[in-house]
Amino acid sequence: MSKIINIEKYIDVAAGRKKAELVLKNTLYLNVFSNEFIRADIAICDGIFIGIGNYLGERELDFSNKIIVPGFIDSHIHLESSLIDPIEFSQIALKHGTTSIITDPHEIANVCGKRGINFMLDVTKNIPLDVYFMIPSCVPATQFDESGAIINSNDINELLKEKRVLGLAEMMNYYGVIEKDDEIIKKIKYTLESGKQVDGHAPFISGIDLNGYIVAGVKTDHECSTFNEALEKLQKGLWIMIREGTACKNLEALLPLISYKYYERCVFATDDKHPEELLLQGHIDYIIRKSIKKGVDKILAYKVASYNAARCFGLSNKGAIAPGFDADFVVLDDLDEVSIVSVYKKGINVLEETEHNKLNINYYEKEYPEVFNTMHLEPLNIEQIRKNNIPLPLIGLIPGEIITKDEGCATGIDTKNDILKLCVIERHKNTGHIGIAYVKGYGLKKGAIATSISHDSHNIIAIGAKDEDIVLAVNELRNMSGGMVIVLNGRTLNKLPLKIAGLMSDMKANLVIDILNSLKEKAYELGVNKEIDPFMTLSFLSLPVVPKLKLTTFGVVNVEDNLLL
Incomplete structure (x- = not known):
């Protein structure tokens, strides 16, 4: 049932007239609105947070010695670069506290076109990890590329209708934007007209060229490698994706951004993450841990990893522990070490209560032979x-x-x-x-x-x-x-x-x-x-x-x- 249909039930539970399905007792949780940790009971029904205070539940868990924070969100990743299939990836990412990702499937789109994107949408539609998509903007990336397919503005306009599609992925052809290339402008216009957003990709672009790039509708950038570059883009209104992946490691250079002066326009991203680093080092939890060890305020690190990313992409029901938000959260033993005890997705302990499936390779080989x-x-x-x-x-x-x-x-x-x-x-x-x-x-x-x-x-x-x-x-x-x-x-x-x-x-x-x-x-x-x-x-x-x-x-x-x- 939708949240709207269950309003009466939720009011009764929130008001204490009915027991909640699940209550986390005496929990120390991160409040992303007041930037503090608060101790309280947390009531959950139908996968959403219902109330904060004193509650009784049909099922109660004592979290007296635990800390909970909102589930982590990777704001920009290419799932294909993990080298493993999306189902396998999701099982590892969830163990590291990631409950949502925003992926750009431009790797497989460059090989298989729309059919590759449809393959990724299909594979990820019923897995515990929430997988949102940005549609590749540059397939091929430039006129110098020779890809296996072309994704044109009409293709993008069609794919933007998908519910899990949040917008247009990294606009790498910044030259085409600034020079008002007809096809590039069409892609951007279709995205903005659909009410969705445009991600950026603009290494070293500054000054009046940056102004032209931003005014076209771009909202983010993940290519900043120096503080000054990132600061100029932030000052001009871009969200800065602080990237720490396998190939590109920009966290240390951009750490000064995670301060009370700048953090509200920052999110974390991995971009590309090889499986051994994902499994052994971690995912977004690794970036949080490294940030804290480098002196970042821990509340800001956790907030950038969750609430900020949700705000950046208009995911209004994610990123916070508060009434009406999805009950996606991470249970910790230690804040500094990001020591994860359990991970909950819509109120379910995904590490214990969900069945971990394997990619049905025979089915997909038959359905998507071109892949x-x-x-x-x-x-x-x-x-x-x-x-x-x-x-x-x-x-x-x-x-x-x-x-x-x-x-x-x-x-x-x-x-x-x-x-x-x-x-x-x-x-x-x-x-x-x-x-x-x-x-x-x-x-x-x-x-x-x-x-x-x-x-x-x-x-x-x-x-x-x-x-x-x-x-x-x-x-x-x-x-x-x-x-x-x-x-x-x-x-x-x-x-x-x-x-x-x-x-x-x-x-x-x-x-x-x-x-x-x-x-x-x-x-x-x-x-x-x-x-x-x-x-x-x-x-x-x-x-x-x-x-x-x-x-x-x-x-x-x-x-x-x-x-x-």
Whole structure:
């Protein structure tokens, strides 16, 4: 029944005339409205908080020695980047106190288009974790990308009608916004006309260009890497998504924002999170814990992780422990350590009282065959990537960042000077297009590494110290329907198949983590710089919306100048 139908019942329970279904007795809870911890009984019915005070319940739990806080919300994540299917992801995230996420499925949309988005909506519709969607705004991300599908303004207008869709995902084509590209403006207008919001993606955009970007309707940004950049955007009205994921770790730089002066316009996000970090370090709970250890006021940290995110996305029934709000909350032993005892979703202990399902792979392979058959290319041969003595751009890596620098040119592989060959091979429509460049800072001394995860178009990206090994790595991925692979001297050392769009595995998280860790260990043994994640870093080298140089199937893109070199 809806809340409206049950108004009379809720009034009776709230007024103490009837017992509540569940009462949390003598609980110390975070009040996000007065910014304090208060001790009281909390009454729950039909999955919502009914009253705060003194209550009797059909079922009572003594929380005298516990603390409860609102369930955590990840304000921006790409579920596909977890490498595991959404059901498996949800079970891990819930254990870490995350009760809602806002996902942008632009990874699978770039591979499978609307059918990929529908697959994600379908898979997540009946799981304990609340999964909300922002519709990908840039598929492909730019004119320099060669994705497997196009999501146009009409597609977006249709998808915006979905109840769990909250708006338009990160508008990466800030150049298109500022230059008033017709299709970009249509996408934004359709979103605003539907009463939903537009997320931003604007690294280093400032001044009058930032004004133009914001006035178009953008409400958030998750690409801030310095305090001053974030402060300018916050002062101009943007919500700042403080990001701490696997590839991008901006929390420490942005910590000054989590103060009483600025925190009300801040939320937490992970963006991309590999499974081993999710399982072992945590999710939003990890960001809270790290913030508190760095000196952030604990009330502000928990509020940014819950109530602020709900306000940012207009989720008026989430993020607070108060009458009428969804009973999504986390039970803690220790505030500083974010020591989780249990997690409740709509009044149900999801760690004890819910059945944990597994992805029905047979059903989805039948319903969405295009999601499981995404490798459409001929075998690669060595002549296609030979570029001996031809000067090509040299891309410089920056540890801990997905931005790169221009290191000039190189004419060949030179492992003594840490210069490797980088190739991006189109895999969606068998166009035969291959982009080639060189990379400095990756560290590989021998062999080759390849993956079908390469943002955002997710063509095959391979890096190597030897052409023959690059070719083998690419063909291995082709034959196993996508994934990750390491080869050396004509032999495959290890691989992780990702049969869901070449992006996600249908295996249990522990197994995926074991294989992924083995791959990373092997990569480091072959010389990869230990300051970077071998696969996450590689996957972002083809993202032509983050400065400075990136490689696509068409060649090297100078992102700042919006030019193909």
